[in-house]
Amino acid sequence: MPFGGGLEWLRARDPGLRAVRRSARVTLVACAGFYAARYGLGDRVVAVYALFGAIASGGMSFVPGAPRERARTLLAAMPVAAALVTLGTVLGAHAWTAALGMFGVGFLVTFAGVGGPRLGGLAGGLQAFYMLACFPPYAPETLGARLAGLAAGMVMMAAAEVWLLPDPAPGHYADRLARAAALAAGALRALAAEPRPPVDSPERLMAASQELRMSRVPADERPTSASARDRALCQGAAYMRHLLAQTRQLTQDARDTPGARDPAASRLLHASATACHGVALGLSGRGPAPSDAPYTSAAADFEARRIHLPVLGASGEAVVRGGAIALDIANTGALLVTAVRIVLGAPVPADTTSPADRPGPFWYAGRPAPSLYARRLLAHLTPRSVYFQNAVRIALALAAGRLIVGVLDLSHGIWALLATVTVMRSSAAGTRTALWPAFGGTLAGAAVTAVMVFSVTDHVAVYAVVMPAAYFLAFSARPVLGAGWVQTFSTIAAVAAFAQLDPARPGVAAVRFTDMVIGGVTGALIGLLAWPQGGGGELRRACTRLLDRGTRAVTEIIDTITGNGTVGDALVRARLAQTIAEASYAQYATERGAPDAEHPAETDFQAIMLAGNRTIIMGQTLVDHCPPGALAAWPHSATHLRDAAHHLRLTALSLTYDLRSGKQPSALIEPPEANVPTDHTVIADVCAASEGRAPDPLLYYAVDAAIWLTSLQQVVTAIRPAAEGRTAAPG
Template identity: 30%
Template sequence: MSWLRALRETARSGLTVERRRLAPAVAARGALGLALVIGFSLALFGPAVAASSAFGAFQAAIATFQRSWRPRPTLALASGGSLAVSTFLGYLTGAHTVLFLALLLLWTFLSGLVWAAGPTAGIIASSNVAIMLVTITLPTSVATAAGHAAMIFAGGVVQAALVVLLPVRPWGAQRDALADALAAEADYARRLRHDPVAPFDPVPLMTARSAAAVTPRQARRRPAELHGPRRLAERIRPVLASLADPAVGAPAEGPQRDRVRELLAAAGEILDAAARAIRHGEPVRLPPAAVAALRTPDTGSILTDRSHRAALRLAALLGDVVETAEPRTETGSGAEPGTGMGPGTGSGTGTGSGVGTEGRAGALSAPSSEAAPEPPEPADPPGPLGLPAPRTRPTLLRLAPLVLAQMRAEVRPGSAILRHAIRVSAVTAAGYLLGLVLPFGHGYWAPMASVMVMRPDFSQTYSRSVARFGGTLVGVALASGVVQTAHPGTYLSAGLAVLCAFGMYLLMRTGYAVSQVCVAAYVVFLLGMEGSGVTQTVRDRVLLTLLGGLLAMLSYALYPAWETPRLRGRLADWLAASGRYAAAVAARYAAPAGPGSPDVREALLSARAARVAWHDALGRAVHEPVRHRGLSHAAAEDAGHALAEFGRAAMLLEAHLPERGAPPLPAAAGLAEVLREATERGAKAVRERGEPVWDDLRETVAAWDTEVTDPLLRKAARLLLDALDELSAALADA
């Protein structure tokens, strides 16, 4: 992609306004906290302290909007506390240009490294630097620096207290993540009706898994219906694929295929019903037609062999999903919610809240005694009240050394995070010095714009730079026009600032440009509240913002961290992880350990993470103005499709893993070993721009055909080899 086209595409992305579901109640709560802080500070301490404390409350509320699974009060307190420390140090050094510049370089460099811990931490750290540049210009003395910092932290405390006192849809983010995972499964089931080999995007399942990790405090309060459906959704996916795929299931056409389509449609409706119930915390309302389709007694006479067993397993798992999705306040005796159906359902696989054969879950179980039991996922031992022990998330204190370790790990040659930290610190310092030299006054607008728009990747940095300039142009022009014509007093300026903050909270998810209109106006009104910056013209503020954006864009052009040259490495990582997953599945046939084998699960999660990293990198590389350097976009797409097919073939094998104690298949051990070794060698060849070969795997699969009688296993092994051959063909055309 040329530079001109890349700039055009990123500019269009930055100025895009999306139609998103708004959260006015949450926005109003954040604005209320800001209003309380400003009003209290104005009444007791005056405009200067009020401006400082307002920035703390403003930033703490923004932190609660970030996509994080930590409790919102914790995010508000962390934001307020870190901003208080940043501002306090800025106050102490602000009167000495050299000292403050040294602090700015260090603080900005560390904020860049913090992106290693994730976008939420990176955004909070970047905002701390930007707000520090503003707050240290407020009239104060060193003696009152601690008081200002304390008021900033108090702003975070107020926002945290309001989250506790005025809860708005508690556990809403976790509910949405789990509901999205079930809805993705429902959509997958419907797509399989028309395309039996349709791909599945694992991101919703990965997001739900992240949301399921809780701190010890959260674990004591998590609603019961958020415990089990995610694991069940994970187990439903391979069953759906196995039921639909004509290579290992029902023929492509005929009565069996028609029956499979009915079951898939019913599964989609029931999964959607469970998703709606979890999202809104209400009882599950099952579609009668879908329940009837799953309970049709002639399934056994229509479907045969593995298709029939897959249909029975699907009905049992769907019953478990429905049962665990039911809101409840306490656990029934003799049941284990989150792991299976419990007594009385007839399937022997579910979660069991005491629902019998006439209950909702039992209504989904097919009337047959042939339903094969599935043990629960064994990785999580049972916790209190019979619930499975939750995945734990470290508290903030225990998280600190982990974040430091992640930051240290990024201090190495070739790290995109390290390059970002160097870029953002150099640009912020340059913008600060230029702001001092230029005759505009209040030069913090330039470095503030730079630190807020810069991200570790090209497309976000450039799109946000354009959006920041456009939003600031509109916001500053409107707010400055109001200040210079209406001359609002202290309290009216404070009220206008709160109104702008409410608009920002309300619209921040619709687009960066829209939110920046409100942010720019907020800063103008807040500083105008105590007379700071009133004399600065619209032209000065806009030119300084433009300067900051241009510095950010120029820095990425001069010191980039392109994703395109690293695509082969990302692809090799995905190939190696997929090979380990397929090998772990094959090894379970040689040593049966049941469907919930921990090593298979761990390998699957690693393969998913590698796949998502590949797709994220590919998405960023598309917008980069650099040549492909050995892997064209067409070849990348073909290679990605081949590895997706390889993963699907492994998933078909996983769908029919033998039960614990089943007769072992010795030949599977050899297949597992060859799969692992061949994919590792293939990954090395991909990294070195070579073409992987699969001769040893081809010989093993040929011998496999003669030693194994099960048609499913024979077909799945051939599918694995065909997918790797497709990968080699794609790389040969690169």
């Protein structure tokens, strides 16, 4: 194969050569530290810890961000790594104390990842520091040398992140949001113009919405930490997706009824376009933080005008509907502006949510990062949390593996625990899938090392030459050749490293394979016994709760404004269910790389997340603006709204049943027929009740509620057993 063709083949499997760059950095730093300590200082302890310091912080840790951000993260983690090495050194006196320590470290380090991808990315490396220190020989007098080697390896690794083949800075989720806002601004400006120019195609608006989905975003760009900025980015994306969906609806309506226009609604759309333009400029760094000032006069003008306009015939109904959607866009845009101001660190208005309805949508604004992190930790400190489950499973597997290795007195027992970390996944099925490539790769590596040890015997120079090449191939093999090859080259590299410390025994290859089998089987058994369904099982339960509580909130709100009930805590419960479901989906997404890619018949969980977002966003807006019992005086419209809300709940019931049972979703209840209430039906009732005059102002709440219910019905009906890329919910 020509070199150019080989490079293209490599780039296709490793975009940007990120794995190759990372492998080169880790290999050069690890080998440089090892050789300098082993042959320059003549200190074996420093050599081992310098080697593992680089491997654990650079090869076993996956810290997102720009090179300087990764370097700062590694340096900030050094005190924790030193504490773990110290703890392992102290508890390594006995197998049972080491195993107890392994359980505590395994749980705490893994569970700490709930705070964000940087903490989660450090988990494997931090666990390795304790593992190495808690194995024989028990030598507390070498703690100083251990810490010196650790510091050397981590400092050199941090420096290499910045100056040695640094990766290109990853993209920013804020840039995606800025592009979507710019597209929305253009479409809204076109809808508001007179005469109206050609508007953007609905397909472009849909595509921009899909690009905001987390499953479309590289892992190192996802705003998933507990910080206020990342929370606001996620929340702003939800508002943006709803705004795009409603803009898309107006675009389609403009094609169907080109003559239906309301000057006040046009001014409101223009104000929304101005605000979205400000969002795009602020997020891209080309302007100040956006302001919701454009909405103030336009919204007041629209509200004052629409309650005085008579409605006549089909054109009047189209004007009423277009105005209601324009107001929905404006309300959503105001929320988007607030979220973006939090992202940019600009001041936001005080929370006006009533004490009974708190927490409000922006409860986290202005709170210090440690308190937000502590809040998230407490929220997930429950057996229902996937993060909690995963932490317990890994802690049990590592503790059991350490105890078994201690009881059997296996040499190089750390290999067994590293094997457990390698094969453990969030589900038993995922663990089994990772197990066989690990076994096969280790067996192949053991065969090669057996031949190498037999042929080379005690010629240390050969091992010194083999080690860098083996480590380079081990760290770069996963995306290029597959997980099995990682174990093949890791086995060769590990034997080559330890052969430079002590004479290699002929049975070292068998020891390596035995440790891998013990560690892998231990992880598989724990995975089978403790929450074997992993993120998929918990995600189904979380989505069941979200659909159930979300549709309960919808019926409760509609019953309240139509005079048949009172507002309870259903919306608060739906908000909590949404938080847990989003966290479960994030964990589930890590199990397969690309959700649904290998299982195209699975439920479109992302559409369920979108339904929950719309329930909370629009439900809270309606509760804030529509008084209880406001529509009781118009029983016909009230009945239509209640029927639509209950039909929505029935549509979701078949999904919740299938999700509970773990079956593939069956055919849903048919979409509403012509005689079932929709926004068109309710608007027609409002216009008929007005008899050509301006409707009573309270009747516009019925219009706003109808727009909301129709939007939710479209999303829930679109949830089908299909891949995310093939079936997309509106917006």
